Amino acid sequence: MNSLTKTETIEKTTKPELKEKMSVKYLCAYFGDVQALSTVSMSIYKKRVLAIIGPSGCGKSTFIRCLNRMHEVVGGEYVGEIKLDDVDIKKFNSVILRRKVGMVFQKPNPFPTMSVFDNVVAGLKLNGFRNKSKLKEIAEDCLKKVALWDEVKDSLNKAGTSLSGGQQQRLCIARTIAVEPEVILMDEPASALDPISTAKIEELIFDLRKNYTIVIVTHNMQQAARVSDFTAFLYMGKLVEYNKTKKLFISPTEKRTEDYIAGRFG
Amino acid sequence: MEEYNSTKYKWRIRKSNIAVMFAVLSALLVLIPLFLILFYTVQQGISSINWDFFTQMPKPVGETGGGMANALVGSAILVLLGSALGIPVGVMSGIYLSEESDSFLPKSIRFLVEVLNGTPSIVIGIVAYITFVVPMKSFSALSGGIALGIIMIPLITRTTEEMVRLVPSTVREASFGLGIPKWKTTLHVILPAAMKGMLTGIILSIARAAGETAPLLFTALGNRFWSTNLDQPIASITVFIYDYAKAPFDDWNRQAWAASLVLIVFVTTLNVIFKIISRKRK
Structure with a gap:
């Protein structure tokens, strides 16, 4: 409840103009012969949170994995057009694209051989950034942003995997924002976490949208309602409804959306 | 009830x-x-077993005492040569097989590695004899090292592939998601995570190579004299055991037993190291 009122206040204070950060047109995604998405089109607005909801297997994950071309890592393909700042993402080198469009995964996946500190700066270090004092600054800054600094500042040299699940996930988010992406994709970032850690991640998403464009996939409709500005409902690989979150949850235009959020299927 | x-x-x-x-x-x-x-x-x-056994050269027939210093050094050289060939080739092919899994080439290579793994070591010795000893017109440490290396390759390839595969794909995706290129992901993220397992594979393959006799009979041959020349025949513990065990002298037979003991202790030590490393992994 608390966060709902928070939503309203933030909506009032950060009203500024909607700018399109990414656009998706007629996206059809495939795994070999299996079509996972068909003709999905939508806009992703700058410094807003877009939630993707829908039942399992509806193509939510495939959708966001297309946005940073992670879909092709597992052998998938897509047709249609995805643009980042009006440039087709196929024109980017996939490595460069993923620095601009970062990703947080469902299960916390810190690098197993690295310390907490090295995990945070891994993206920078492995891309040749070696200024030690600057790295320290960035690590502290990122860990503060994800509200993890106070918990780990004395154990930066401990293994990243020694943290609790919720801490690990915040560490992974810190690692993602350390490379300063413009868009952050989150694939059910809280589904493997307990309620308290989930609440922390949600608060974090709230803070992050001041600086980042966020697309979050979630199974949890309350979560979508709490954290997002826009919501897209996918069903069987198709976009059923896309609207402002409040509008979509309070007065959906599609019958199927209403049925889904009312828990009648899915 | x-x-x-x-x-x-x-x-x-x-x-x-x-x-x-x-x-x-x-x-x-x-x-x-x-x-x-x-x-x-x-x-x-x-x-x-005494100090002389490790530091003295073999004595001529009829004289008692003497040692197998040349065989110890020879075995070390042969295993080093084998490792110099087997470790890089095995590790790199293992990485290749784990990263490229489903197309025709890696599948056939994986199958051939299995075949090589099952090839009797004496056959590998004969092949090394025909391809290296005959053209060089001399038995040599080099050809023996190559034969041992060929025996090590499939063992290392298999363990490397398995260990790299054990690294969860989520770790690889996390790295890609940060915009880290594939080669850096493999080198700095995947390999460190697989390192302990790979080390155990390498240690076991060294233990295996150190205990091989058959492929050395046609290649390194054995040598009663001190030699560290790579293009000359060289002594080894296993061939020393083979020669001394079948000799009709009691003293030689006893030395063959002693050399066996040394070899067993060496191989057991490597296995214990392997155990310690793999326990630390958990």
């Missing part, structure tokens, strides 16, 4: 006990040859 006390149920328990008994007996049976090996090598060999 009644049915649990029925004779049928009691008979089941009895059958189970008999089966367990056989399993335990078989397990104990496995240990017997091992204890026999240890017992005889220690009993027969320990008396010949």
Whole structure:
């Protein structure tokens, strides 16, 4: 409840103009012969949170994995057009694209051989950034942003995997924002976490949208309602409804959306 | 309750006990040859083990004493040569096989590696003889090292591939998601995570190579004199054992036992190191 009122206040204070950060047109995604998405089109607005909801297997994950071309890592393909700042993402080198469009995964996946500190700066270090004092600054800054600094500042040299699940996930988010992406994709970032850690991640998403464009996939409709500005409902690989979150949850235009959020299927 | 006390149920328990008994007996049976090996090598060999045995050269026939310093150094050189070939080729091919899994080339390579793994070592020795010893017109340490390297390659390839595969794909995706290029992901993220497992594979393959005799008979041949020349025949512990065990002199036979003991201790030590490393992984 608390966060709902928070939503309203933030909506009032950060009203500024909607700018399109990414656009998706007629996206059809495939795994070999299996079509996972068909003709999905939508806009992703700058410094807003877009939630993707829908039942399992509806193509939510495939959708966001297309946005940073992670879909092709597992052998998938897509047709249609995805643009980042009006440039087709196929024109980017996939490595460069993923620095601009970062990703947080469902299960916390810190690098197993690295310390907490090295995990945070891994993206920078492995891309040749070696200024030690600057790295320290960035690590502290990122860990503060994800509200993890106070918990780990004395154990930066401990293994990243020694943290609790919720801490690990915040560490992974810190690692993602350390490379300063413009868009952050989150694939059910809280589904493997307990309620308290989930609440922390949600608060974090709230803070992050001041600086980042966020697309979050979630199974949890309350979560979508709490954290997002826009919501897209996918069903069987198709976009059923896309609207402002409040509008979509309070007065959906599609019958199927209403049925889904009312828990009648899915 | 009644049915649990029925004779049928009691008979089941009895059958189970008999089966367990056989399993335990078989397990104990496995240990017997091992204890026999240890017992005889220690009993027969320990008396010949002294400082001279490690530092002296073999004595001419008829003189007692002497050692196998040249064979120790020779084995070390041969295993080093084998490692120089086997470790890089095995590790790199293992990485290739784990990263490119499904197309025709890696699949066929994986199959051929299996075949190579099952090839008797004496056959590998003959092949090394024909391809290296015959053209060079001389038995040599180099050809022996190459034969050992060929034996090590499939072992290292297999363990490397398996260990790299054990690294969860989520770790790889996390790295890609940060915009880290594939080669850096493999080198700095995947390999460190797989390193311990790979090391154990390498250690086991060294233990295996150190204990090989057959491929050395046609290649390194053996040498009664001090030699560290790579293009000359070189002594090794295993060939030393082979020569000394079949010789008609008691003193030589005792030294063969002693050399066996040294070899067993060396290989066991490597296995213990392997155990320690793999325990740390958990």
